[in-house]
Amino acid sequence: MQVRTRFAPSPTGFLHLGGLRSALYGYLFARKNQGSFILRIEDTDQERYVEGATQVIYDTLRDCGMNWDEGPDVGGAFGPYIQSERKDLYLPYARQLVESGHAYYCFCTREELEERRQAAEARGEVFKYDKHCLHLSREEVQQKLDAGMPWVIRQNAPTEGETSYHDEVFGDMTFPNDSLDDMVLIKQDGMPTYNFANVIDDHLMGITHVMRGMEYLSSTPKYNLLYQAFGWEIPAYIHMPPVMRDEHHKLSKRDGDAYYSDFIAKGYLSEAIINYLALVGWNPGTDQEFFTMDELIDAFDVHRINKAPGIFDVNKLTWFNAEYIRRLPPEKYLETVTPWFDRVLAGKGIHYPRLAELMQDRTEIFSQVPDMVAFLGKLPDYSADLYTHKKMKTNPAIALASLEMIRPVLEGISDWSETVIHDTVMAAIADAGLKNGAVLWPLRIAISGQASTPGGAIEIAWLLGKEETLRRLDTGLEMLRSVN
């Protein structure tokens, strides 16, 4: 059997990481089985529709390396792939169900329903539609229709017995039928509800494996009843637990920090995001942690999807990101980091390739880069306390002596290259009978103005250039003379 899965987001905003993971698992499963991955846009709720959201979905998926075989923009034999464009297709199916007694017209207004709902709540009961309109005769229905009364079509669900189905990750599920409500199939505006459109579309599009969040676990019996009423084959179900923000809340669109685009803006690599996301709720059963998309496809197995929700851990994502950055070819790293350098170093004449070499192993997220290299563009204000470091055996007094010793040495260097600076400085330190740290620490502090820097004194001196190095050294000397 040709496997066909689908990702069916509603265009209500940016794609958050939970949604991205659903897409990923669907994509992985389809590819793993040489099947097709279909993209369908579920925009039946005009009130929540957000302009441009569909494009964001396309861009995000492509960015992450997930290509769909059929979809709104690429076409396919089962289109259209945008639900609103399929609008007219659903009503006939609903009517068919009305004819066969599996559904019925309902003329109850929202207000009436609301009253009954509140009355039920007042009695401490759960409101369930009472099939009020089921008993209308054919004539009465026609009369109301002719009179132009607003209507909806509801499913006629059984009230006794139970319905079972099998889920690939949760196993066998059974629900008592009396918990099934007569859900609305066609809304008053003529649009199908998600519940209905979803069944019709999945069938029409030949979806063999329905993959979706586990929040649909309990409404699946109602969908199965629909499939049966039509005499259609019920698809295989793969329900997935949610990705949580913390123990109590799942990642949602209301949490701005969960958007894929935000992570990209902060300097996370899409490969790292995908790799990490794949591992929240699923594992390969081995110790392998790093996966390319192809390796993910190869290792993926829906039976290894966990049933319990997984909490999204930015820490681990950040670690993955740092690892991916370290593994980047140097040229690629340089290219990616350049705009981040530019934010604070544009026009400063800093040698980016060398800086990039120094920075690559220290970059966890690109957005941290500007703060880490800003000192090269402008010497920050710093305190003389920085000259004190126990392990380096230095303090302001020692630092003053060290810097006074090293300044003329640096000034005397004509070939300002790292090796020459290194050899000259180290030789001078040895000649003076000093410890490396007693000179190198103060030097680095004087020219960088901060306790930790990417690279040591020599590298920074080279990056800064002779002139700027001496200028900063003088500033440091001045400060030290005033405090000593």
Add this chain to the structure above:
RNA sequence: GGCCCCGUGGUCAAGAGGCCUAAGACAUCGCCCUUUCACGGCGGUAACUCGGGUUCGAAUCCCGACGGGGUCACCA
């Protein structure tokens, strides 16, 4: 509240009756390397929710409690 699902360290998780004195990873702590920081290396702290069963033997099976999540819309 009814119904459904789930419950191994702070987090992701391996584990499908004896191999568990419970892997691995992130985080955290310590040491080493080192001209700082980072990288890297080594080591440490830290978990089977609880209570009953079943069994020679249970993290693994059963029941209950507790905890968490979901669902009960003309939203998807």
